[in-house]
């Protein structure tokens with residue numbers, strides 16, 4: 506990544522950031538707002554939906570018990586959230602901007618250009634996009650050098666990972682600044698030095714998701730089978746070790762070398778050769794109905810609380826919480 510445009514390295518050092526703007530305040534923008542508030546930042550937020558303010562406050566309030574149990578930064582308060590009437594007000598004094606608007610390429614392009622025009626020069630602007638390359642999103646911005654991807658995981662206030670990458674016209678200094686800022690803000694960061702389709706974690710997740718949808722569509726597995734197969738199986742190991750080290754242990758004392766000698770040839774076996782399935786009405790309805798059945802009367806709010814408690818237990822059990830309020 507290189508650029509002939511203005512160098513974007515942030516006017517404030519990552520350690521000195523106090524004010525963050527969250528633009529788009531749905532599931533992810535709201536989750537980011539909760540995370541930054543819990544870390545003691547002042548947060549301004551803007552979202553064009555008429556009910557955005559109350560919705561965002563409900564989301565932050567729902568996350569706050571989990572965040573309180575993890576330990577809040579000194580001075581952290583939901584009172585430090587300001588919902589503004591305009592995008593320009595939200596970013597006027599921001600030292601970092603996190604964009605979390607709907608996953609539509611044209612919308613992201615226009616919004617990032619608008620954010621670039623309204624945000625103080627040099628301030629880094631990150632997009633939460635789940636998969637668009639920044640090269641495709643930064644085309645309309647006057648200063649694309651400060652635009653990066655900062656891809657979070659739901660909920661951003663509990664799942665540590667953020668994937669950071671720039672586009673062809675992003676300044677490498679902006680990528681480095683964003684990575685350092687996220688670390689200071691308590692996240693675990695993977696920084697990519699060039700664009701990778703689907704980033705890293707989403708590419709892996711999408712492969713799994715594609716297979717899951719195929720199995721539901723073909724009647725090979727129910728929605729419940731799919732979920733159990735992960736929560737009672739590999740998912741337990743993945744919270745502790747990733748797929749590489751997990752499979753190294755499949756080789757016993759011979760480790761990964763023996764695993765590859767033994768099971769490498771089965772990579773060629775026809776377990777899967779599938780393209781993404783058509784998301785037709787039948788599959789759509791089957792997945793939605795299967796999830797309703799699996800929820801077994803629990804509301805989305807119940808499930809969010811249950812997930813948050815479970816993730817905190819896993820973080821604690823796997824030693825990711827060194828002390829109260831320190832998730833890294």
Ligand SMILES: NC(=O)C1=CN([C@@H]2O[C@H](COP(=O)(O)OP(=O)(O)OC[C@H]3O[C@@H](n4cnc5c(N)ncnc54)[C@H](O)[C@@H]3O)[C@@H](O)[C@H]2O)C=CC1
Pocket residue numbers: 528529530531532533534551552553554557604605606607608612616633634635636656657658659
């Ligand atoms: N939901 C998820 O699990 C994850 C989503 N993401 C990414 O985060 C971004 C946001 O996704 P969600 O929060 O799930 O969507 P969402 O639908 O929950 O929220 C999107 C919000 O953006 C607002 N919005 C609509 N037009 C806008 C505009 N022009 N400017 C600013 N805000 C606008 C909507 O009113 C809504 O509140 C997407 O890029 C998505 O790919 C990333 C990681 C996980």
Ligand SMILES: C[N+](C)(C)CC(=O)CC(=O)[O-]
Pocket residue numbers: 634635657658659707710
């Ligand atoms: C479903 N999703 C593609 C939007 C998921 C993500 O992007 C990351 C996550 O939270 O798993």
